[in-house]
């Protein structure tokens with residue numbers, strides 16, 4: 032949480048500082064300026080909301096979440112956003128290539144902070160998504176793509192459920 036207070040302070044400091052970026056002291060390695068650069072490189076203006084949500088999303092390594100999960104995190108971190116803004120931001124990040132949307136469960140969209148192609152385990156009961164280890168699967172027999180098409184990517188989702196405990200019916 033104290034990290035988030037720092038972020039808020041940094042955002043406030045930047046908002047009230049000179050409008051020209053060139054006058055700012057070089058803060059290399061600062062996660063916030065990294066995030067700002069990352070958004071700019073993806074073609075997104077680094078607004079306060081995008082920075083706050085991006086900071087929550089990308090600050091904890093690779094993970095998978097729904098809009099509701101990110102909204103809960105934002106509420107806990109006292110980021111003033113609506114669920115609709117969270118949805119919009121997730122879709123903007125996805126279109127910009129910063130996130131990947133996973134087709135797992137018809138009722139909820141999951142977003143992956145690692146946009147590269149990889150495979151997943153899906154724990155159906157918990158609604159939890161895990162990355163499969165690199166060596167977890169090999170897809171070496173694919174059908175021919177229909178006429179005029181080529182295969183753009185292959186994503187495998189292995190659905191898991193808990194084994195029934197032995198001794199109980």
Ligand SMILES: [Zn+2]
Pocket residue numbers: 094095143145149150151161162
């Ligand atoms: Zn993943």
